[in-house]
Amino acid sequence: MENLGIDFKLMVAQLVNFGLFYFIFKKFISGPMNQLAEEEKRKEADRESALQSLKKSEALISEKEAALKQKIQKEADELMKKAKAEAEKAKEAYIKEAKAEAEKLISKAKEQVQEERQKMEKELKKEAIDISIALINKALGDYLTDNIQKDLNKHILSNLSTKAD
């Protein structure tokens, strides 16, 4: 061995050195580094999982939001439809009421006109009667001479006995 240039003691020392170096490297450098890498890998996996979960949640929320929007739209449409129907109903009721009121007013006005006309007719007739009576009065005043007056009184007095009884 010595002829080959190999020092056995040195070789043993180098082997011991190498073993020592290997032990220290494995114990204090390679191990923690591996642990750190594993930890990072695990964290990355967790993040990926969380991201997937988040995406799923987001999709679910989007679906729910869409469904909710649809539901709200449907309810709003129904409410609008109902409100329109009610408004139409109220409008019809108002129109009907207004028509009835108008008819009532027209009828009342007609009645008033009729009453006024009747009243006027009555007044005119009364005036005609008064004028007629006044004319008769005047005509009698002109017509009844003393002789006619005497004849009239004679006629009245001849019928007086029965009337006085």
Added chain:
Amino acid sequence: MKSTREFYHERAKTTIISAYKLSQTELDLIKEKIPALKHVELVNVIDKGIIGGIIIQHGSKVMDFSLKKRLEKLRNIMYENL
């Protein structure tokens, strides 16, 4: 001559209202037709407003035979028939 108002207030006498002055014959005829007036003084009051006929006012009793009254009756009947 007394006014119509004065005669209306004299209840003791009997008032005969006419459109012209009545003759004594006519007054006597009234007394004859109404025995209650036989011994009562008749006072003739002239009122052209009654048109014709006579009104006998004896106390509170009035007998209206005037044309004015007839015309009023006629007017009332015509009013009632309107």
